[in-house]
Amino acid sequence: MRRRSWPLLSVLAFGYAFLYVPILLLILYSFNESRLVTVWSGFSFKWYGELLHNRQLLDAAWLSVRIAALNATIAVVLGTLAANALVRHGRFRGRTGLELLLTAPLVMPDVIIGLSMLLLFVALQQTIGWPDGRGFSTITIAHITFSMAYVAVVVRSRLARMDSSLEEAAMDLGARPLTVYLRITLPLIAPALLSGWLLAFTLSLDDLVIASFVSGPGATTLPMVIYSSVRMGVSPQINALASLVVALVALAVVIAGVSLRRR
Amino acid sequence: MDTLEVQPLNESRRLVPSPSDRRPLEPWQDPKAAPYVRIERVTKQFGDVYAVDDVSLNIFQGEFFSLLGSSGCGKSTLLRLLAGLEYPTSGRIYIDGVDVTDVPPYSRPVNMMFQSYALFPHMTVEQNIEFGLKQDRLPRRERAERVGEMLDLLRITELRKRRPDQLSGGQRQRVALARSLAKHPKLLLLDEPLGALDKRLRENTQFELVNLQERLGITFVTVTHDQEEAMTMSSRIAVMDAGQIMQVDTPTAIYEFPNGRFVAEFIGSVNLFEGKIVEIQGDDVLIEAQFGGLMQMRSLQPHPIGTPVVVAIRPEKLRLCQTPSDDGVNRLQGVVEDIAYLGDVSIYRIRTGGGTLVEMTLTNIQPRTEQALTWEQEVWVEWSPTSGVVLTE
Amino acid sequence: MTRLSKRSKRLRPSGEHRLSRLINIGLPYLWLGLFFLLPFAIVLRISLAEPLLAQPPYTALWEWAEQGILQIRLNLGNFQLIREDDIYLAALLNSLWVALVGTLGCLLLGYPMAYAIATAPERRRILLLMLIILPFWTSFLIRVYAWIGILNANGLLNNFLLWLGVIDTPLKILHTQTAVYIGVIYSYLPFMILPLYANLTRLDPTLLEAAADLGCRPWRAFTRVTLPLSLPGIVAGSMLVFIPVVGEFVIPDLLGSPGSLMIGKLMWTEFFANKDWPLASALAIVLLAVLVVPFVLMQRLQQDDEDGRT
Structure with a gap:
């Protein structure tokens, strides 16, 4: 039944074209001398140069990267704990509740998460005086809240596929539960932890809506800067930025692919 | 089929010294012998299912003990209970006189070889074997020595730097065995130790496992669904069904003297003739068979007249004659309905006058160039009083 | 072998085990309870308040009157406003419509793609799948932005069509509903393909062989065997697209x-431009209420899937 049919393959080709042509055009026009998308007036690195001197954008990027890294790290810890709970602790009380709380952030519209988080922070500030002002920490907390749900999905499926007799064997050989977890379980789910971390990092770096709600004056993330400049229309600097992002992602993929092949 | 008795050998490199050089050959026959593993009325429930149902069992030091049964009979659960990977719903488990019922697996003097082998994929063969020793915080030198000893013992030294995914099935089995033996456990549990090997390798490994066990003097408890495997290797076998132990005995006794219909049917093939005792003649009883006619059988237990019984006779204990012989005590007439040629033996199915189907095997002594017997041929099936056993259900 | 699927607890609740339970279950619960569940309660509370020119810009729901009497003031005005002003209902219906069209579009394009990937040779499957996930790793915002340059009146698409001679005057696509559909399908396509792919690869190929053996033609085998069996994947993918799109803002x-x-954009406007926090909260509550049904459907499905696998 593995015969490939023409219509199927053309839909596939169309789909990939649909996904990639916009990105490729962005990259192409990031080298365009002209400010206008329609006119090709010559090859140039001009916009990359401007990008590298855009202080505001660079600051925002640095803030976003720091938030994303901290977010990813904490989200991996919390998401892994949640996955442990769901896979290793059977039918505890409140299991359904936890599953619900871990599924909801995956689909919840950003505007709702953003608004509700902001209102929480405001209420907390009023009652206990924390957080004192909004910015780095509030954005990070908000990002962790939905990122951990994604991490939990990734780690959970890896844990569930793991042969539980490996852990039993370790215990049978004299390892206490904590040792079993550190020496056997963690090394075996490490790839899932890594992809969970990368996923959480990307999600955070990508978020405009939630960050806009929970950030305060002085804390402007990269997507917020991008948003304010693209609202004005096409901006070649953003093209250049997009190309850099794509190049970085492609590089990461190639590295991951090569290291996977080597193992 | 021979039983492989456990005999202490004077081996200088014995890992676990046995308490005495001369242990009784059959410690379970010795009323004074203290069992090494004592399972006392253990029940394990999973929800409504009784995986192990009120099981009591004694296993003696140096035994090669097998738990035999079909899948879902509770044999693996019983093994996991011994390992401490499950805790009984009720009942106690003693190992070497110590109540270990509540002892977690990592504190038990027991090691297990898992059915999937459960080799740690992120460690080399060497590291796998060393893992348990590290948990005991043995000094590095001693660990290295012990690992070397195990690699030697199982002849896998050249594999020591490999990872599990670079090993064949047979090699993995050896590594798993080495790992579970590295801590010199007094009791080794083996869950389907040969289940993942192909047939030829399995046969060789059976004998190796027995040799190893005799050499090390460790008590082995294995779980298997393969009766041939259990017969070849075990000192004793416990046949299990639906969470209960049906019979515990030596392979010979299990085969020749099953204690009931289940065991008789579970081990090998058997012909069962139902009937009722009508007369007692010394050691023998006369049974009125349902197929019509009388059978004279040796009965090990006295049964009163009128007891409904089942006579169990193995296919190879029946004689096939073309004419009735003089000394046949029990005899049935029939026609050959099916012949299955298996090479070493042939299986015949005889349809008797009463409609009963009798199965029997004949060894093919002569090269089979022509058919001695053929379909639809009239034959006689005969057996003596000692050819089978009389079972009450 | 005789391993029972229903494992009992591996350890008697020893101290160690209890601690691990506490950490594994307790910490995620605590975090999500504090930062995900509690906020909704606050949103509900503020949706019942009145806007105020102050910091924060809403009235308190309760205050201590002078004699120590607790005064609770509930204001249903926001919900009344939402009900009476047509703009909110229109926005809500439009959001649902866009989500529906977007979901159908993703399904129409995503199903054949997922099917083609799932039936591709093993070696190529990983690469094809990677190519679906890859755009997801680049910025969502930038990918939406890319379409501005394409759909513009003097954008690439119009220029291309003019060059082909298909049209004489540039079409207005940007800032129309069509542009929103395109943006939604483009951005959410991977969310449809991934669950579908996961479902289709789990499908036993011998089922189709059996169908063929029994005289079923390929198309019939597809509609009679593959399609019904992939229904859970279709629902899962559809929910992953539908629910977030209803609240979409950027596109x-x-x-x-x-x-x-x-509705998502309306909430944004009420919040950032009009500074009407209570009204924005009320809109959030309405949106949540609308999304509960598809969410429960998805959750139920996931539960079945989880149970079916163990």
Whole structure:
């Protein structure tokens, strides 16, 4: 039944074209001398140069990267704990509740998460005086809240596929539960932890809506800067930025692919 | 089929010294012998299912003990209970006189070889074997020595730097065995130790496992669904069904003297003739068979007249004659309905006058160039009083 | 072998085990309870308040009157406003419509793609799948932005069509509903393909062989065997697209027409432009109420899937 049919393959080709042509055009026009998308007036690195001197954008990027890294790290810890709970602790009380709380952030519209988080922070500030002002920490907390749900999905499926007799064997050989977890379980789910971390990092770096709600004056993330400049229309600097992002992602993929092949 | 008795050998490199050089050959026959593993009325429930149902069992030091049964009979659960990977719903488990019922697996003097082998994929063969020793915080030198000893013992030294995914099935089995033996456990549990090997390798490994066990003097408890495997290797076998132990005995006794219909049917093939005792003649009883006619059988237990019984006779204990012989005590007439040629033996199915189907095997002594017997041929099936056993259900 | 699927607890609740339970279950619960569940209660509370020119810009729901009497003031005015002013209902219906069209579009394009990937040779499957996931790793915002340059009146698509001679005058696509559809399908396509792919690869290929053996032609085998069996994947993918799109902000904001509103964008406007926090909260509550049904459906499905696998 593995015969490939023409219509199927053309839909596939169309789909990939649909996904990639916009990105490729962005990259192409990031080298365009002209400010206008329609006119090709010559090859140039001009916009990359401007990008590298855009202080505001660079600051925002640095803030976003720091938030994303901290977010990813904490989200991996919390998401892994949640996955442990769901896979290793059977039918505890409140299991359904936890599953619900871990599924909801995956689909919840950003505007709702953003608004509700902001209102929480405001209420907390009023009652206990924390957080004192909004910015780095509030954005990070908000990002962790939905990122951990994604991490939990990734780690959970890896844990569930793991042969539980490996852990039993370790215990049978004299390892206490904590040792079993550190020496056997963690090394075996490490790839899932890594992809969970990368996923959480990307999600955070990508978020405009939630960050806009929970950030305060002085804390402007990269997507917020991008948003304010693209609202004005096409901006070649953003093209250049997009190309850099794509190049970085492609590089990461190639590295991951090569290291996977080597193992 | 021979039983492989456990005999202490004077081996200088014995890992676990046995308490005495001369242990009784059959410690379970010795009323004074203290069992090494004592399972006392253990029940394990999973929800409504009784995986192990009120099981009591004694296993003696140096035994090669097998738990035999079909899948879902509770044999693996019983093994996991011994390992401490499950805790009984009720009942106690003693190992070497110590109540270990509540002892977690990592504190038990027991090691297990898992059915999937459960080799740690992120460690080399060497590291796998060393893992348990590290948990005991043995000094590095001693660990290295012990690992070397195990690699030697199982002849896998050249594999020591490999990872599990670079090993064949047979090699993995050896590594798993080495790992579970590295801590010199007094009791080794083996869950389907040969289940993942192909047939030829399995046969060789059976004998190796027995040799190893005799050499090390460790008590082995294995779980298997393969009766041939259990017969070849075990000192004793416990046949299990639906969470209960049906019979515990030596392979010979299990085969020749099953204690009931289940065991008789579970081990090998058997012909069962139902009937009722009508007369007692010394050691023998006369049974009125349902197929019509009388059978004279040796009965090990006295049964009163009128007891409904089942006579169990193995296919190879029946004689096939073309004419009735003089000394046949029990005899049935029939026609050959099916012949299955298996090479070493042939299986015949005889349809008797009463409609009963009798199965029997004949060894093919002569090269089979022509058919001695053929379909639809009239034959006689005969057996003596000692050819089978009389079972009450 | 005789391993029972229903494992009992591996350890008697020893101290160690209890601690691990506490950490594994307790910490995620605590975090999500504090930062995900509690906020909804606050949103509900504030949706019942009145806007105020103050910091924070809403009235308190309760205050201590002078004699120590607790005064609770509930204001249903926000919900009344939402019910009475047509703009909110229109925005809500439009959001649902866009989500529906977007979901159907993703399904129509995503199903054949997922099917083609799932039936591709093993070696190529990983690469094809990677190519689906890859755009997801680049910025969502930038990918939406890319379409501005394409759909513009003097954008690439129009230029291309003019060059082909298909049209004489540039089409207005940007800032129309069509642009929103394109943006939604483009952005959410991977969310449809991934669950579908996961479902289709789990499908036993011998089922189709059996169908063929029994005389079923390929197309019939597809509609009679593959399609019904992939229904869970279809529902899962559809929910992953539908629910977030209803509340989508970026796509209608950058690509949509200013005239036709979506509820997410409306919330944003009420919040940031009009500073009406209580009204924005009330809109959030309404949106949540609308999304509960598809969410429960998805959750139920996932539960079945989880149970079916163990």
